Amino acid sequence: MTERIVVVGAALLDDGRLLAARRSAPPELAGRWELPGGKVEPGESPEDALVRELREELGIEAEAVGRVPGEWPLKPPYVLRVWMARPRPGSPAPEPLQDHDELRWLTPDRIWDVDWLDQDVPALREVAARLR
Numbered sequence: 545m546t547e548r549i550v551v552v553g554a555a556l557l558d559d560g561r562l563l564a565a566r567r568s569a570p571p572e573l574a575g576r577w578e579l580p581g582g583k584v585e586p587g588e589s590p591e592d593a594l595v596r597e598l599r600e601e602l603g604i605e606a607e608a609v610g611r612v613p614g615e616w617p618l619k620p621p622y623v624l625r626v627w628m629a630r631p632r633p634g635s636p637a638p639e640p641l642q643d644h645d646e647l648r649w650l651t652p653d654r655i656w657d658v659d660w661l662d663q664d665v666p667a668l669r670e671v672a673a674r675l676r
Contacts, residue, residue, distance in 0.1 A: 551618060552594045553579035553626040553664065555671040556606060556638070561649040562671065563638060564658050565601070568645040577658040579626060579667065580644070594627050602638035602647070606631050612670045618663050626667045628674070652676060 556563040567573040584593040591608040612626040652675040
């Protein structure tokens, strides 16, 4: 059996709003929205990977505050796990530095206003239930 590779996604919350990031690449994903994040590197904890990915992709300092229950399959051998996260006090505002061309803060009533990547939708349902 092939070992699964964990991809961490950040449900980044600030003032009750969720951050959505629009993909700029690869072409088949460009223009769709996702929870920012990326692969867990060998020897790295998922929480550390989440903090690293948010620093690389958005230029922010953040902290994981709890895992969203569940695990969602991506293209084999990848699997998505999502953590609730928040910017650390004094962190700069997020910017689309890597893989994204736009960011939006969405209030709970606006979460479904963007065209999310299909693979993020089941995780987002779990996140949305926690924001009500």
